[in-house]
Amino acid sequence: GISWTASMLPRLYPEQSVLYKPVVLLFTVCRPGFFKASPHSPSCSKCPPHSYTLDEASTSCLCEEHYFRRESDPPTMACTRPPSAPRSAISNVNETSVFLEWIPPADTGGRKDVSYYIACKKCNSHSGLCEACGGHVRYLPQQTGLKNTSVMMVDLLAHTNYTFEIEAVNGVSDQNPGARQFVSVNVTTNQAAPSPVSSVKKGKITKNSISLSWQEPDRPNGIILEYEIKYFEKDQETSYTIIKSKETMITADGLKPGSAYVFQIRARTAAGYGGFSRRFEFETSPVSASSDQSQIPIIVVSVTVGVILLAVVIGFLLSGSCCDHGCGWASSLRAVAYPSLTWRCGYSKAKQDPEEEKMHFHNGHIKLPGVRTYIDPHTYEDPNQAVHEFAKEIEASCITIERVIGAGEFGEVCSGRLKLQGKREFPVAIKTLKVGYTEKQRRDFLGEASIMGQFDHPNIIHLEGVVTKSKPVMIVTEYMENGSLDTFLKKNDGQFTVIQLVGMLRGIASGMKYLSDMGYVHRDLAARNILINSNLVCKVSDFGLSRVLEDDPEAAYTTRGGKIPIRWTAPEAIAFRKFTSASDVWSYGIVMWEVMSYGERPYWEMTNQDVIKAVEEGYRLPSPMDCPAALYQLMLDCWQKDRNSRPKFDEIVSMLDKLIRNPSSLKTLVNASSRVSNLLVEHSPVGSGAYRSVGEWLEAIKMGRYTEIFMENGYSSMDAVAQVTLE
Known part of the structure; x- marks a missing residue:
């Protein structure tokens, strides 16, 4: 209402001769439910949402229960509350990294300043007790104040159970005495590469050698298989040497006297190499003048021995250059010049510590012969x-x-x-x-x-x-003209001879032997990931592991996190994510089955869970129709439960070579169908009689490279080949 609040009577100030007239001051008294933040405000305002006042002449409104206002919020702003929990959180585990993603909360509490906080707990699977993860875990981009709805946690421990709590917070969350609102995600990390070696100590140092020792990484994340030590002369980083050792100590020899060398060390587990350590710099001892003089007799003897060795090396080089070409004159020369020596093709590996292997690099390339290793x-x-x-x-x-x-x-x-x-x-x-x-x-x-x-x-x-x-x-x-092997086989069902199919399998095994020798585990070997060209040469492809394991339509989630192509994967890899060359051999056995069945789906329409259960109970895929017994036995060998009992890829290549050299060994079939055996007969209207020679026939079926092998085994005419087919 309006009221008289003051009246000023006339006052006369003679010295100024000013007459002040009466002035009436008016203001509004706000009734309950309304407020006036400032006495200068012309009118009352209604209390904003979720606030109230029961008194007259209020200058602000109180927040309802469970609603709050920050000090910085203006009194005209509605009272707000903390947000509800985020929704639909999902996780993606990659070794010791976890990627979390979620949907914003359904109720933001009426505020726009919503951010997210991630709480990390490490849990004991036996006791069920959890503890904070600790400071070693890194959050990308950050743990608190997240504005986007995803985060990556790295540097977690391998084979460890974690619980992540994702909490949405806003400007009034710290005023809420109630329980936190969060969504939790439970994950188990996988095997991972070890953390870097952190401590390296120098041992004995001479003018030509430096001995080092170090401690195992703080987080080995598995059994350390070996260490790789990279070293180079200071400021000569493009020319370096790598030593591999299974021990935590090495001696680098052949160094220059009085020179500084930089060393870096990394460890390898079944999951691959960890990162290199920081650089450690050590210096060899200088050469003294007296020691130089003392070396003169040794140098004289060394020169004499060197001349003798040079003659031997020349003979060795003659041997190496002619091994593949049958140089008769060189053999005769060696026999005359060195009658007491036994010569053979190949090379002699220098005697080394059995725990060490050396490789020398220049500008990143191998300078001397050595085993090439895959680098993740x-x-x-x-x-x-x-x-x-x-x-x-x-x-x-x-x-x-x-x-x-x-x-x-x-x-x-x-x-x-x-x-x-x-x-x-x-x-x-x-x-x-x-x-x-x-x-x-x-x-x-x-x-x-x-x-x-x-x-x-x-x-x-x-x-x-x-x-x-x-x-x-x-x-x-x-470019591979025929595309993926599984699709190609389905389009050409029954159109190839067994020899052709075995040739395809031999190529795949050869490629996998190469990968295995390099220390690379494929993890998703399947016919769909094999490409085939117009000459029926098969090539292993698809090396994008993150996509293979996470986005492949054939992959399925496992109880330990992550996605795995169940039908092609070894039991230990499904149960424990133990991926090795031995698990690739299991997958190769499935590929063999796919090839011999012309692209049929392994385990047909069984569910993934049924496949896992059946394999664990000892079930194995039956032999494809018209499959040689020798090939099916090789499949069964690849599917041994004990991974150490499975053949190695080099053994598989040798076995397939023997079968190709002796085609009659492929005659015995596990379960022959009523159709004509496709052991050797080409499926074409002209038949085998249309070819004038075995070589011409093999060329026609894209197996020309095996002509010499057929000839050596007595299959020199088409009649001989036909006889094998009809026996």
Whole structure:
């Protein structure tokens, strides 16, 4: 209401001769439910939502129960409350990293300043007790104040149970005395590469050698299989040497006196190499003048011995250069010059400590013969460095895209042509990265090129190069005319001889032997990931492991987290994520079954859970129709429950070679069908009689490289071949 609040009577100030007249002051008294924040406000305001006042002349409103206001919130702002819990949280486990993603809360509490907090707990599976994860866990981008709805936790412990609590908070969450509102996710991390070696100590140092020792990494994440020690002369980083040792100590010899050397060490488990340690610098002892004089007699003797050794080396080189060409004159020369020596083809490996192997590199390339080892590109701090180290950059102008032949996870797959300077134009396959990609998608896309670029084998898909300096980003590989093996076999059901099928299997096994020798575990060996060209040469492909395990339509979630292609995976890999070359051998046995059944789906329409249960109880796939008993026995050997009982890939290659050399060993079938045996007869209207020679027939069925083997085993005519078929 309106009321008189004051009246000023006239006052006369003679000295100023001013007469003040009466003035009436008016103001509004706010009734309950209304307030006036300032006495200068012209009118009363209604209390904002979720607030009230019961008194007259209120200058503010109180918040309802469970609603709050920050000190910085204006009195005209509604009272708010903490948000509800985030929704639909999902996890993605990759070794010792976990990626979490969620949907924002249904109720934000009426505020726009919502952020997220991640609580990490490490839990004991036996006692059920949990404790805080500790400071070693890193959160990307951060643990608190997250604005986006995803986070990555790295540097977790391997084979450990974790609980992550995702809590949504806003400006009034700290005023809420009630229980926290969060969504929790339980995960189990997998086996992972070890953490870096942190402590290295120097031992005995001479003018030509440095001895070192070190402690096992703080987080080995499994059994340490070996250590790799990289060293180089200071400021000469492009020329380095690598020593491999199973012990936590080595001696680097052959060093320059009085020179500084830099050492870095990394450990390897079944999951791969960890990161290199920081650089440790040590210096060899200087050479004294007296010691130089004392070396003179030794040098004289060394020169004499060297002359003798030189003659032996010359003879050795003659042996090596002629082993493959049958140089009779060289053999005769050796026999005359060195009658007391026994000569043989090959090379002699220098005597070494059985626990050590040495490899020498210059500018990243092997200088001396040694075992080549696969390097996981994920161990690089900058993934782009791995791409540029293992893949050649191609100018986009050299590539002509002709047509789209498929779609991949990251974009289209096309066929086209590549014209490099000084070379003829040739067909290629081109994978493109779709527009609007994230940095993670680009990294994952090029990660496959970083892996593929390390391999060089006729049965491994060959990487021509990458395009990263212009858009679209591309991976360029050799072109395989017949596409994936499973689709190709389904289209040509029953159209190949057993010899042809065994030739395909031999190529796949040869490629896998190469990968195994390099220390690379494929994890998703299946006919769909084998490509085949017009000459029926099979090549192992698909090295994008994150995509293989997480986005493959054949993959299924396991109880231990992550996705696995159940039908192709060994039991220990399903149960414990124990991926090794032995688990790849199990997968190879499934590929054999796919090939001999012309692309039939393993375990048919059984569910993944039924497959897991059946295999654990001893069930194995039955023999495909018309499958030679020798091949089915090899499948069963690959499916041994004890992974140590399975054959190695080099043994598989040798076994298949023997079968190819002796085709009659493929006559015995496990379960022959009523159709004509396709052991050796080509399925064509002309039949075997249309060929004038065995070589011509083998060329026609794309097996020409085995002509000499057939001849050596007495199959010199088509009659002899037909006799084997009809026996």
